[in-house]
Amino acid sequence: MTPSKTLDGNSHDSGPLFFRDRDWHPAAYTPGYKTSMTRAPHRALVALSSTLSEQTGPAFGHDMIGERDNNLIVNFTGQPAIGERIIMHGRVLDENGRGIPDVLVEIWQANAGGRYRHKKDGYLAPLDPNFGGCGRTISGPDGSYEFLTVRPGAYPWPNHVNNWRPMHIHVSVFGTGFGQRLITQMYFEGDPLIAKCPIVNTIGQQKAIEALVAPLDMNRAIPMDCLAYRFDIVLRGRRQSFFENRKEGM
Amino acid sequence: MQRLDYLKESPSQTAGPYVHIGLTPNKLGNDGIYPVDLGESPVSDGAKGRPITIIGTVRDGAGMILRDALIESWQADADGIFPGHDPRGKADPNVSGWARIIADFDSGEWMLKTIMPGRVPFHDGRPMAPHVSLWVVARGINLGLQTRIYFEGEDNESCPVLQRIEHRDRVRTLIAKRTGDGEYRFDIVLQGENETVFFDL
Numbered sequence: 001m002t003p004s005k006t007l008d009g010n011s012h013d014s015g016p017l018f019f020r021d022r023d024w025h026p027a028a029y030t031p032g033y034k035t036s037m038t039r040a041p042h043r044a045l046v047a048l049s050s051t052l053s054e055q056t057g058p059a060f061g062h063d064m065i066g067e068r069d070n071n072l073i074v075n076f077t078g079q080p081a082i083g084e085r086i087i088m089h090g091r092v093l094d095e096n097g098r099g100i101p102d103v104l105v106e107i108w109q110a111n112a113g114g115r116y117r118h119k120k121d122g123y124l125a126p127l128d129p130n131f132g133g134c135g136r137t138i139s140g141p142d143g144s145y146e147f148l149t150v151r152p153g154a155y156p157w158p159n160h161v162n163n164w165r166p167m168h169i170h171v172s173v174f175g176t177g178f179g180q181r182l183i184t185q186m187y188f189e190g191d192p193l194i195a196k197c198p199i200v201n202t203i204g205q206q207k208a209i210e211a212l213v214a215p216l217d218m219n220r221a222i223p224m225d226c227l228a229y230r231f232d233i234v235l236r237g238r239r240q241s242f243f244e245n246r247k248e249g250m
Numbered sequence: 251m252q253r254l255d256y257l258k259e260s261p262s263q264t265a266g267p268y269v270h271i272g273l274t275p276n277k278l279g280n281d282g283i284y285p286v287d288l289g290e291s292p293v294s295d296g297a298k299g300r301p302i303t304i305i306g307t308v309r310d311g312a313g314m315i316l317r318d319a320l321i322e323s324w325q326a327d328a329d330g331i332f333p334g335h336d337p338r339g340k341a342d343p344n345v346s347g348w349a350r351i352i353a354d355f356d357s358g359e360w361m362l363k364t365i366m367p368g369r370v371p372f373h374d375g376r377p378m379a380p381h382v383s384l385w386v387v388a389r390g391i392n393l394g395l396q397t398r399i400y401f402e403g404e405d406n407e408s409c410p411v412l413q414r415i416e417h418r419d420r421v422r423t424l425i426a427k428r429t430g431d432g433e434y435r436f437d438i439v440l441q442g443e444n445e446t447v448f449f450d451l
Binding site for chain 1: 255256257258259260261262263264265266267268269270271272273275278279280282283284285288289310311312314316318322324325326332333334335336337346347348355370371372373378381383385387388389390391392393394395396398411414415417420440441442445446447448449450451
């Protein structure tokens, strides 16, 4: 297997997807997270190798992104949001370690006090009039992306009596195939609530949990301006060999 | 022994109850950030093919309709070509193929207006029956669920994917019922009796 080079420059856009390691992902039925109990399928998934329906996926142009779409500090009203200013940055990669260019990354989060701008959120912490809580960007040629935002606060949620979500940013990412579609959450280095969270602990393996914890990145922080956290996102890889995935073979 | 140096896929987490903030802010009422929500329609005016409308709900294992589900759909054009990266050629320019659909905040009903997709080849070249791929996320769903909408009245018997479903009585959970001319109903059941078939694809 030679994952580093492709002959036509884009055959990696349509090759079969690596199989998902479903012991690494959270299981569907995770009673510690109560809502999963009635929303988890009981029957086994029907497993098949990916087809063209999963190997292809929507494409997004850089032209659809507004200038302030990845700046959550000012993209709601133009006035700055209150909170700890941070850069969230990283790369979108596949399991072969290649950056994936031109893919859409979307994020959403609570404000610095842990309050979401959503009609269903009744937490007593106030809304920030200048914070909407969503951002989007398209990855660069090496798969890199960045957002400017405020660090979200922890917040309570009705699961067990006294459950609090760690500080987190929701991340939605596309690859080049619909079967790579992924939503996850980014947590922050050193947060003591991470280990106590039933949603974090839907993931069984400690190493997998650590893959969602972003380290503080002082090299990317801007002095007298903002701190930075680095969060790489890895999507399913694609198989490629000379014996499959040749354009003329389709 | 040498080491296999593949990376591991980022583990999934639930989209949570507030997914609309990030993915459909205008439909939530948080307008002013993006001009329009993405994925409003998988087709634009002039798309070739038979117009169809699919309406449905998502139910949990207690029979309750989810009001916080988000579904994305992906499909080929009328000739069975996917927009974007299809190695077989260029798709109908009026088909983007992708839509983002949310359940109604009050009724929980969702709707997809599109065109009937053409047939797409399976690995061995046999055609798969016309289908729309779905990816379902919500609070309580830890990893997005993959399923497909097939259509009553099409040649579903010969579809190599449907043939792989061992429990034959479950195939019907993937076939949208015709309710009128170009109108279909597709209810997704997450758990229990009539549980929808979900795929690991």
